[in-house]
Amino acid sequence: MFGKNDSEKKLDTARIDNSRFELTTTNTATPSNSSTIGASLNVQGNITGGEDLTIEGRVEGTVTLKQNKVTVGKSGRVEANMNAKTMIIDGEVTGDLEASEQILVRKTGLVKGNVRAPRIVLEDGARIKGSVDTDTTPALSVAVESTANGASVKPAKTDEKTQATRPAIQ
Amino acid sequence: MNVLRFRRQHEVLFPPGSYQSVGVRSIEEVLTSKHRPRVLDLGPARAGTVEFLNRFRPRIQIEDLTHTLLSPAAANDPLRDLSFPDGERTFDLILLWDLVNYLSPDQTKDLSQRIAAVSTPDTVLYAQIWTTPAMPNEPQRIHIADGGTIVHTPRSARTRPAQRITKRRLHELLPEFEFARSFLTRSGMEEYLFVVRAS
Numbered sequence: 061m062f063g064k065n066d067s068e069k070k071l072d073t074a075r076i077d078n079s080r081f082e083l084t085t086t087n088t089a090t091p092s093n094s095s096t097i098g099a100s101l102n103v104q105g106n107i108t109g110g111e112d113l114t115i116e117g118r119v120e121g122t123v124t125l126k127q128n129k130v131t132v133g134k135s136g137r138v139e140a141n142m143n144a145k146t147m148i149i150d151g152e153v154t155g156d157l158e159a160s161e162q163i164l165v166r167k168t169g170l171v172k173g174n175v176r177a178p179r180i181v182l183e184d185g186a187r188i189k190g191s192v193d194t195d196t197t198p199a200l201s202v203a204v205e206s207t208a209n210g211a212s213v214k215p216a217k218t219d220e221k222t223q224a225t226r227p228a229i230q
Numbered sequence: 231m232n233v234l235r236f237r238r239q240h241e242v243l244f245p246p247g248s249y250q251s252v253g254v255r256s257i258e259e260v261l262t263s264k265h266r267p268r269v270l271d272l273g274p275a276r277a278g279t280v281e282f283l284n285r286f287r288p289r290i291q292i293e294d295l296t297h298t299l300l301s302p303a304a305a306n307d308p309l310r311d312l313s314f315p316d317g318e319r320t321f322d323l324i325l326l327w328d329l330v331n332y333l334s335p336d337q338t339k340d341l342s343q344r345i346a347a348v349s350t351p352d353t354v355l356y357a358q359i360w361t362t363p364a365m366p367n368e369p370q371r372i373h374i375a376d377g378g379t380i381v382h383t384p385r386s387a388r389t390r391p392a393q394r395i396t397k398r399r400l401h402e403l404l405p406e407f408e409f410a411r412s413f414l415t416r417s418g419m420e421e422y423l424f425v426v427r428a429s
Binding site: 165180181182183184186187188189190191192193194195 | 266274275276277280284287289290291292293294297311371373
């Protein structure tokens with residue numbers, strides 16, 4: 061839908077506003093393919109699909125591209141929870157971000173929301189208001205792995221209060 | 231010759247505004263004593279600090295009061311955007327950095343009350359207080375670097391008179407916390423560690 065063709069050029073200069081719709085990209089055969097939401101576009105709705113996406117315009121809703129890269133450009137303004145393989149944030153995002161590989165927040169990036177990925181890279185100057193969590197391993201899988209290695213089986217969820225010890229500060 | 235070489239090496243290891251922090255070692259002790267420690271960072275997101283903290287598989291909450299303090303629209307009420315998520319009721323480590331130097335006494339007391347509400351008897355509060363007559367005009371960019379070094383980067387060359395905050399004054403400003411340790415650095419910045427005051 062967002063392939064680089066004549067229709068995209070038209071979309072780049074159009075304004076899609078006050079309408080809720082669902083965008084689905086289905087081009088999984090060419091993973092290097094990417095789409096762009098131009099700076100003048102205003103999209104409200106859910107974006108799903110199988111190609112990389114660059115957002116230079118405004119997006120409200122959700123963005124789910126689990127096998128792909130999402131880039132929010134400097135002029136991009138996103139109010140959405142986003143889920144992707146990797147993300148690069150140059151613009152402003154309000155919402156929770158989750159990536160299966162990496163999230164990079166550049167120095168011009170602003171994130172108001174929770175950021176979760178195995179690898180989170182922040183450039184100095186990047187702004188985040190929310191939580192940063194690099195531990196994406198589900199507790200259950202940790203317990204299963206321990207069993208396979210012959211280690212003692214621990215409950216998947218431990219009571220941190222009972223484990224906690226007084227810090228070594230006297 | 232050897233002295234010059236040593237000085238050059240020292241400057242590479244410790245560029246101006248950086249110092250080997252004893253406080254960071256104490257922070258490490260706190261983090262290693264916890265399983266998935268919860269950290270509340272009241273300063274801005276800094277790559278080095280997040281990288282350092284990530285070694286302990288923490289859950290980090292970044293509130294960035296510095297940005298609010300520097301914003302003219304919110305300078306009179308820098309705590310207005312301070313919020314804690316419902317799921318994170320308490321934190322093991324709270325990084326206050328140098329913010330106390332830039333908050334009014336009433337703002338500091340208000341902040342103390344609010345962070346005490348998300349603290350446990352095990353919570354450690356880390357703060358930096360200027361002991362010199364002058365201090366940078368704005369909160370500095372501070373991050374933890376390799377080897378337990380803390381790096382300070384001033385936002386400008388301007389300075390202003392520092393508040394004279396003694397230990398006794400800190401107890402008044404942070405009434406919910408009690409002094410645990412302090413370390414004076416060569417820059418005149420004193421690192422403080424507090425724990426929640428036993429009631």
